[in-house]
Each structure stands twice: as C-alpha cells, then as structure tokens.
Amino acid sequence: MKKLTILLLSGLLLTGAGCSDYLDEDTTGLLYGPNVLSTQDGLESALTGAYKGLANQWTYGFLHPSANAAVLGADDVTTHPASNKADWREFDQFNVSTTNQRSNAVYNGCYKAIQGANNVINNYQKTVGTKATIDIIVGEAHFIRAFSYYWLTRFWGNIPLIMAGEYSDDLLTVKKSTPQEVYDLIVADLKVAETNLPNAKRDPGRPNKGSAKAFLADVYLTMAGWPLKQTDKYDLAAAKAKEVIDNAAAYGFELLPTFAAVFENDPASPGTKEAVFQISGYLGGSGTANATYGNTTMPGEEGGWDDMFAELNFFRDFPVGPRKDATFRTEFGLGATKIPWQNSLTKHPYYQKWYIKGNIVTSSISLPSVMMRYPHVLTIYAEAKARGTGGPDQAAYDALNKVRLRGRATGTKALTPGDGLTAAQFADEVVQERAWEFACERTRWFDLVRLERVEEANAKKSTDDLQPIKPIVKANYWFPLPYTDTSINPNLNQ
Numbered sequence: 404m405k406k407l408t409i410l411l412l413s414g415l416l417l418t419g420a421g422c423s424d425y426l427d428e429d430t431t432g433l434l435y436g437p438n439v440l441s442t443q444d445g446l447e448s449a450l451t452g453a454y455k456g457l458a459n460q461w462t463y464g465f466l467h468p469s470a471n472a473a474v475l476g477a478d479d480v481t482t483h484p485a486s487n488k489a490d491w492r493e494f495d496q497f498n499v500s501t502t503n504q505r506s507n508a509v510y511n512g513c514y515k516a517i518q519g520a521n522n523v524i525n526n527y528q529k530t531v532g533t534k535a536t537i538d539i540i541v542g543e544a545h546f547i548r549a550f551s552y553y554w555l556t557r558f559w560g561n562i563p564l565i566m567a568g569e570y571s572d573d574l575l576t577v578k579k580s581t582p583q584e585v586y587d588l589i590v591a592d593l594k595v596a597e598t599n600l601p602n603a604k605r606d607p608g609r610p611n612k613g614s615a616k617a618f619l620a621d622v623y624l625t626m627a628g629w630p631l632k633q634t635d636k637y638d639l640a641a642a643k644a645k646e647v648i649d650n651a652a653a654y655g656f657e658l659l660p661t662f663a664a665v666f667e668n669d670p671a672s673p674g675t676k677e678a679v680f681q682i683s684g685y686l687g688g689s690g691t692a693n694a695t696y697g698n699t700t701m702p703g704e705e706g707g708w709d710d711m712f713a714e715l716n717f718f719r720d721f722p723v724g725p726r727k728d729a730t731f732r733t734e735f736g737l738g739a740t741k742i743p744w745q746n747s748l749t750k751h752p753y754y755q756k757w758y759i760k761g762n763i764v765t766s767s768i769s770l771p772s773v774m775m776r777y778p779h780v781l782t783i784y785a786e787a788k789a790r791g792t793g794g795p796d797q798a799a800y801d802a803l804n805k806v807r808l809r810g811r812a813t814g815t816k817a818l819t820p821g822d823g824l825t826a827a828q829f830a831d832e833v834v835q836e837r838a839w840e841f842a843c844e845r846t847r848w849f850d851l852v853r854l855e856r857v858e859e860a861n862a863k864k865s866t867d868d869l870q871p872i873k874p875i876v877k878a879n880y881w882f883p884l885p886y887t888d889t890s891i892n893p894n895l896n897q
Contacts (some may be wrong), residue, residue, distance in 0.1 A: 443532030446523055446540050449568075453519025453547045454608070456512045458682045458772075459690045464512030465682050465772045467694040471711055472505035473558060473882070474848035478860040479717045479838065481868050483709045483749060491710060495869040497861075497879045501886035506558065510885055513551035514565065520548035522568035542599025546610045546618075549592035550680070550774070553622060556585040557849055560630070560881035563888075563895065564588065578894045579884075586626055593619040602653045607673045608683030608771065613647050613654025617679045617775060620644035620783045627790070628853030629880070637791035641799075644784035647679075648802065656777040662810055663729040665776070668696060669760045670769045679780065681771035692767035699766065700757035700843075703748055704735040706764040711843065712751040715865035721839055726810030730842055731755055737762060750867070754843045778806045778840055786833040794826035803829075807836050852880050 439445045457464040475482060475494035482491035493499045499506060523544035530537055555562050564580035596615035604611045623640035626633050651657060657676045659665050665677055674681050684693030701707020713731060721727050732755040734741040744752045759768055781802040788799040797820065804817040818824070818832065834854065838847050851857045858875045889895045 440522065440526040441529055441531060443530060443536060443540075446527055446530045446532070446537065449519055449522040449526070450540050450544055450547075451519070452522065453516045453544060454682075456515030456517070456519060456551070457547070458608075458684070459512065460684075460692050460694050460767070462511075462690065463508050463515055465509070465695075465774065466684050466692070467508070468699045468710055469505040469508040470554075470772075470845050471695065471699075471843070473509060474845050475711070476857060476861070476879075477848035477851055478714055478864060479842045479847045480711050480754075481714045481751070482711055484869060486709060488710065492869060497871045497873065497875055499882045501883045501889065503882075506882050507885045507887070509554060509558065513555050516547050516551045517565060518568055520544040520551070520568075521566060524548070525566075525568050538599045539601060539605065542596045542615070543605075543609060545592040546596040546600065546615055549589045549596065549622075550618065552585050552589050552592075553618070553625075556582050556589075557625070557852070558882050559884060562884070575892055576894055577892065579897070582630055586622065586631065589622055590619065593622065602650075603655065606683075607678065608681060610680050611654055613650065613656055614680045614775075616643050616647045617780045617783075620647065620780065620787070621775070624783050624787050625849070625853050627787070629855045629877075634790070637787045640787035641784055641791050644780050644787060645798070647780045648784060651777065656780070658777055658781070658805055658809065660809075662726045666729055666756045667760055668756075668758060668770060670763075674771045674773070677776045677778065678771065678773045679775040679777055681773045683771045684769055686767060686769040693770045693772060694766045694768075695772055696757050696759050696768050696770050697763060697765045700754050701764065702735050702753055704742065705737050705762070707753075709749055712749060712753045713843070714868050715751065716863060716868075717838075717842070718752045721842070722811050724810055724812040724815070726839065729755060730839075732758065737764070756843055773844075776841070776844075779837070779846070781806055782833050782837045782840070786830050786837075789826045789830035789833065795820070795829045799829070803833055803836060806840055810836075810840060 440449060458466045460466045471480065472482070472491045473494055474480070475491060476497060481495055482488045484492070490503050490505045493503055494505070523541060527537055527541050561579040561581055562585060563577045564585055565574070565577065567574065593615050596610065597612050597619065600610060600612045600615055602612050620640045620643035623636040623643060627636040627640065647654065647656070655676055656679060659675060659677055665675060670686070673683065685691040698706070698708045699710040700712070702712070703709050718731060721730070732753045733744045735744065735747055736742060744750065759765065759770070785795065785799040785803040789795040800818055800820060808815060808817060824832065834850055837850060841847065851860050857880060861871055861875060864870065884895050
C-alpha cells in the first residue's frame with residue numbers, strides 16, 4: 404500500500420490527525436473506474452465528496468474554528484495567552500509553524516474539496532443524464548474548486564495547483580504555482596459557475612448564480628490589492644457586485660431588518676437570506692455537525708474553552724448601537740449571577756455572534772458556517788466603486804449606508820457625497836465599516852493583507868493583548884506550507 408495518507412496533498416489523499424488514521428484512507432470523492440462517473444448519480448456522488456472536504460467536524464474544512472484561528476493576525480480577535488492554545492497563539496504572534504493543526508485543517512479540507520471537484524470537472528462529459536442537472540453539478544464543482552483555491556492562495560500564496568482527481572506518482576513532484584496562476588483558474592472557474600448555476604440554490608448549503616457572481620466580485624477586489632495589485636480589477640469588482648445587488652431578490656439575498664436577527668443562531672433554522680454561501684452543519688450526521696459555535700467562543704466561567712475573544716481596542720472603538728450589542732458578550736455566567744468582562748479570567752469581552760440560542764454549552768450543533776453574507780457584497784461595491792474609475796457614486800453611498808445605519812445608534816446620519824470625503828477617504832470608511840460588520844467572521848484579516856495594513860493594525864493593539872514576537876514583514880502574510888507535504892516533495896520548498 405502506498406503512503407496514501409502522508410503524501411503530497413493531504414486533501415487529495417487525506418492526512419489523518421492521529422496514528423490510527425494511517426490505515427484508514429478516506430475515499431469519499433475518489434471515484435475510480437471507467438463507468439463510475441458515467442451516471443448522473445455517480446457524478447452527484449463525486450460532488451458530495453467535494454462538499455465533504457469543506458465540512459468535516461474537527462478534521463478538515465470549515466465546520467470547526469480552525470479558519471477562525473488562522474485569521475488571528477488581524478486586530479479583531481485574539482486568544483488565551485496560556486492554556487492549551489499554542490496553535491492559536493502562533494497566528495496572533497506571527498510565528499506559524501509548518502505543523503500547525505489549525506491552518507493545516509483548512510489546507511487539507513480545501514484540497515480534499517478540490518479533489519472531488521476535479522473528479523466532476525474531468526469526467527462529466529461522459530455522464531449520461533439530464534443535461535440541465537449535469538450543468539448545475541458541473542457549475543457547483545467549479546464553484547467549490549474556485550472557493551477552495553481562493554482560501555488556499557490567500558493563506559499560503561504560492562501553492563500546488565492540482566487539476567487531477569486521482570492519485571498518481573507525478574503528484575509527488577508537483578511544483579508550486581504563483582498567485583497569478585491560481586487566480587487565473589479561480590476566475591475561470593467562477594465564470595463557469597455563474598453561467599451554469601441557477602438563480603435558486605438547490606439547498607441552503609449550495610451556491611447559486613448570485614453566489615458565483617458575489618465571490619467573483621470579491622476575488623476581483625482582492626486581485627486589485629496585494630500581492631497582485633491589479634488596480635484595473637476594481638472596476639470589474641464593482642460591476643460584478645452591482646449585478647448581485649440589482650438581482651438580489653432573484654437570488655434570494657437580502658439585508659435583514661436587524662443585525663440581531665442575523666445571529667439568532669437557532670439550531671432549528673437552516674440559515675438566513677443574508678447567506679450568499681454557507682456550509683451547512685447537521686447534528687445527526689457523522690462528522691457533519693458544526694463545532695464553531697458554543698464552547699470555542701465561550702469563557703471558562705460559562706463552561707467554554709476561551710479559544711477566541713475580542714481584542715480590547717477593537718471592542719472599545721466599536722461604534723455603539725444595536726450591532727455592538729449583538730456582536731459582543733460583556734457579562735458572563737450561566738446562572739443568575741453575572742460578572743463583567745473586566746472581572747473575568749481573561750479580562751476580555753467575548754463574541755456573542757458564535758453563541759447558540761439559549762446559551763447552550765456544546766461543541767456540536769446544526770448551524771451553518773456562513774462564508775459570505777450579503778452585506779459583504781454591498782461593501783464590495785462601495786469600496787471598489789470608490790477605488791475605481793470615477794470614484795463613488797450615489798449607489799456606492801447607498802450600499803454603504805444600508806450596512807452602516809442598520810448597525811449604528813438611532814439618529815446616526817447617512818453619509819452623503821456632500822460630506823466632502825475624497826474617494827480614498829470614502830473607501831477607508833467602507834473598509835472600517837466592514838471591520839465592524841464582520842467582526843470575528845474571518846474577514847478582517849484578508850482586508851488588512853490586500854491593503855498592506857497588517858503592520859499598522861497590529862501596532863495599534865492594546866498592550867494587554869497578545870503581541871507579535873518579531874517584526875512583521877510581508878513574508879508573514881502567508882503561512883508556510885505543511886510539513887506533511889514539504890517533507891515528501893522537495894519542490895515545495897523552493
């Protein structure tokens with residue numbers, strides 16, 4: 404038996420977390436044989452394998468807090484300075500190791516998803532079935548591959564670009580591809596997805612046409628910043644985001660009336676209309692429950708694990724209003740007696756966003772991980788329009804104000820072109836508003852990276868928060884590739 408679990412891409416041939424896994428190859432999505440994918444059911448099974456890469460509790464993907472840990476280099480979230488949080492602290496202190504299990508879980512899951520997506524993309528032309536349905540399956544596969552590579556290149560930069568769905572020895576010598584090469588594939592995949600996908604999602608955990616357009620807008624916005632700095636992409640980002648805004652009703656997207664309603668976190672709910680794309684969790688399935696909610700973001704005083712909580716200056720600077728009230732938890736205790744955050748063990752506020760309705764103390768729940776919300780699309784349009792040709796228009800102000808006024812105190816005035824903001828100042832207002840809106844939602848880090856503001860943000864941290872242990876340089880924007888891959892393939896060390 405080949406070393407199918409400790410080779411090049413853990414996602415293609417999945418690396419287990421413990422020794423017992425070394426004999427248990429996860430073959431979901433590995434559909435071999437000339438006839439397996441010739442049926443529509445077989446193609447759907449391959450697609451299921453792709454989705455599984457994004458959604459396996461504690462092992463890989465996004466149904467656990469690993470992706471949250473990996474963005475602690477931003478200024479909105481921090482972790483415990485001691486305890487068993489060494490993997491978490493590495494991100495906040497810019498000292499990420501090649502064996503970090505948090506980032507590696509995202510890496511493994513994304514490549515697992517890519518493997519399943521490649522199986523579909525490489526074989527669908529021989530599938531017999533209903534063309535309209537096959538087109539949708541193919542569209543979802545392209546979306547999943549684009550989504551996965553988008554996370555990979557933003558975290559690791561130069562990465563292996565894998566187009567195969569089956570193992571071969573050639574994978575042991577593959578070289579890294581540049582971000583430009585990866586983004587070229589991401590854009591191409593999302594264009595196929597927006598063509599193939601219908602307006603309505605097949606179920607809440609799948610993308611639709613609007614999802615593909617929204618992620619394409621976000622990808623263009625990112626390409627306009629570091630490391631590619633292709634500023635012509637701002638106009639493309641604005642145009643694509645506007646397509647989503649103009650057709651939001653057709654795609655089933657909307658801005659909920661209150662911020663609190665977005666994070667009611669009722670386990671009985673499949674999600675909200677703000678979810679542009681979510682990875683659904685199911686408590687009843689093996690490895691499919693969501694572990695991001697509950698324990699991980701609760702303080703020890705409530706039976707939580709103290710994994711992640713708010714940075715002090717970020718909390719103190721946060722504008723007052725209903726969004727701040729629904730974002731943070733500032734008093735702790737499951738009984739009648741409460742203590743203020745200043746008197747807690749960690750002396751930090753926590754994030755209410757990840758609490759479960761009824762304050763349930765658990766690490767397994769049927770709630771989705773929402774990977775993009777509709778307000779993100781509104782802020783993409785506003786920022787991209789401001790940084791692109793001609794500067795912000797009234798529609799850009801309107802888009803920002805929808806997000807801004809929902810979250811701020813009653814009586815807050817709308818921003819208008821008459822306020823005298825320059826285009827750059829307006830764009831900065833959008834970026835800051837996005838920080839407040841998406842606090843602890845795996846968004847702030849990527850904004851700081853593409854705008855090259857990581858150093859600036861960390862310099863403003865409270866002295867009572869974790870500090871970088873060495874000067875931050877651009878090399879710290881990306882993580883080192885996992886040792887499980889680089890130890891086997893020397894080309895990945897170049």
